[in-house]
Amino acid sequence: MGHVPPLPLMVPEYSTHLSHAESCALEAFPREGTTNEPMDATLLIQKKTPMCFLGIVRLNEIGSDPKDCYLFSRTDRRKSAIMTKNCNNDYKLKFSLEEEYPDLSQHNNHMAKVLTKDIYNKLRSKQTPSGFTLDDCIQTGVDNPGHPFIMTVGCVAGDEESYEVFKELFDPVISDRHGGYKPTDKHHTDLNWENLKGGDDLDPNYVQSSRVRTGRSIKGFTLPTTNSRGERRAVEKLSIEALNSLDGEFKGKYYPLKDMTDKEQEQLIADHFLFDKPVSPLLLAAGMARDWPDARGIWHNDNKTFLVWVNEEDHLRVISMQKGGNMKEVFKRFCVGLQKIEDVFKKHNHGFMWNEHLGFILTCPSNLGTGLRGGVHVKLPKLSTHAKFEEILTRLRLQKRGTGGVDTASVGGVFDISNADRLGSSEVQQVQLVVDGVKLMIEMEKKLEKGESIDDMIPAQK
């Protein structure tokens, strides 16, 4: 192998993975080598990261300068130096901060509120090991200044490391979005359905249906914003294997989007299971619809009470639902099913992305933590017109939506009521809030039906 010419000084962007001492060592010998050939070299420093194995090596070849050390990474058993550079990003660095900083003057989303020129300047030269850059994170927020109903997040992750490499952007966004959640806070995961108190007796005269959904990301793959076809297909393959291993009430079938028959498609639409190519500009701008419908599909059990979306907005979206008000049963099925699926993925060394600070890692920062939205469709024609309806919801830590989903209004006094929080409280806690809160609201509705006052029932802030 010939001598690899030294490149200009550049401390690798993911030096965040190295300790201070290691970074200093690298700064003293700032060379990056790229080659696909195996290298005969001495390993000086090594470090394991979620994505790969980093090291600093000195080439053993005769005549090489002892001061020439190279940063290399091993992502599989073979020793190979990876590209530590992203030449498109380097190309952009030729332009000044002023020239590249986005115009956010018309913008109203979390990213726009947080991204100062200072932060942009600091982060623009960085990238995750898979090559995701700051501009990749914020593109959706730049392209979509605002939303009429909701305060959008305006930034997305490309992989697990995004939340680490671009902390200075994501931490404040997460704090704003998740009620002041601090970078030092720990998130508690509790998927033990037995810890839920009650929830099996919500009045079916009012509660039409109950549903719990969450998302999961598969460790070792990049996220839907940036994944390649090969990665997406690998996620699909693993998912099918995991789901096909389920039995009992979970036994079911997978319907890939691209091979669906017309009949299957109609049935899935009638069941309200089918998801379509995204049309929301928020998702399109983030790159989630690339290569549609390749490696996308829907799996559901024969009972049609447990449903998994593969490669839509997250690697997996898991949904448990049924008619009526037995939220406990819905949550039990949710927890049990999720656990079974996770076990299969773990067997393949591809567990779910999770850490003790952010809980479950998902594409959109708004879904970090539990990623859980547990809710009911409930009839509240009187309560919804009460002067304090919004206030009651806020205090109960609940949110309302129309029965068509996040961007719709309610019809006939029927609302989708669900937990507002995602991060900082556990799954059990969030479903408990829904169960207790909806129970209270039904009581209030009954009182109002009889023309009675509900002032003494207004809850304290939870």
Place this chain on the structure above:
Amino acid sequence: MKFFQWDEWTANSSQWERFSCTIKQTLHHDLVLENRQTPQRVHTPTGKIGIFVSSQSSSSSSTPQPTKTAVMPFGNSHNQLKMKNTSEQEYPDLSKHNNHMAKVLTPALYENLRSKQTPSGFTLDDVIQTGVDNPGHPFIMTVGCVAGDEETYEVFKELLDPVIQDRHGGYKPTDKHKTDLNPANLKGGDDLDANYVLSSRVRTGRSIRGFCLPPHCSRGERRAVETLSVEALGALTGDLKGKYYALKNMTEAEQQQLIDDHFLFDKPVSPLLLASGMARDWPDARGIWHNDNKTFLVWVNEEDHLRVISMQKGGNMKEVFTRFCTGLTKIEELFKNKGHAFMWNEHLGYVLTCPSNLGTGLRAGVHVKLPNLSKYRQFEEILKRLRLQKRGTGGVDTAAVGGTFDISNADRLGFSEVELVQMVVDGVKLLIEMEKRLEKGQAIEDLMPAQK
């Protein structure tokens, strides 16, 4: 043949920058890594040159001399990550697709090109994404691939050459394209019958050398293109004197006026354009410039760096074309004075984002009333023989209204600007003659043209 020493050549950045990364990689591999002693010969736009490494630096002595420029190996970590998967795992499913890219791309070709990239980092997947995401179009055969910079057409030749060949009537990789923007060479064209021809228009696109193209450019680059363009256009005088309207600063009144004039362009909605990344950061650095007479219009940073349009009511195509050529030539000069030429080479002519617009990038057309002829059974055949195409008056995706058609040249590459406009002028003249005959109930068989 001129010879250059390796260090000297790579240090000369303006020369070095112009070469495609495949050439650079090959030379570096052969000369430096493999220590070849014989000079390597390279074809450049200005002629053949030879590169060699002096015997001193090619010896494997104790302390290797660092090369002055670090042009490679440059990296693209995202593409490298994808290389971990096999070519088969990454190959797109094109089974439902009907566009030029899908017809040309094979697994072998994909395997060959997937590890490559242009110096700015544009990869094969970037080139084909729009074609993968958009399997087909109801009315037209789409191209299904785009360029991210000038080097794309070089680095991904093996894909783009056959696409160009299919799209541009068999244009070969060795063919040369002739550029002719001299309006004096146009014969006639000033007397198309105004009873039939409602308006005349010529448009083309231009790319500014040194910047990435709209699918790939950053905000900084796009703004730099805008700044340069505003400066260049601001220097125009006489009947070309005009004003620039930035999309993001437009007042309501200005916007309404531009809509009424049919000048305003909007954020693309076509999934073909969206999938290739051309709408990123909208409306940053986009704008419209037009002269006071409203006969010369330039779009900045829409689908190409510049779209230049000359138009007016009636049938005086000669005048439209003269203004077009004069304006373009002036603008090109102004850009050159600032050290930025237009992207052009003798094989592909003007280099634009979409391969369909290579060569002249020119579409010259008229809105013409042909109610009788358009119902004639050989209408399509006549157009084909005249090398013309029809569209509705609303543009490429529309149907005709009231027998009024947009008739324009079908070709872009392999013919000069003058030749294409001549075809439109001559062809439309003939079509009007035919229309008049049919109005009188007369036959037109004797007027049927031969294939041009």
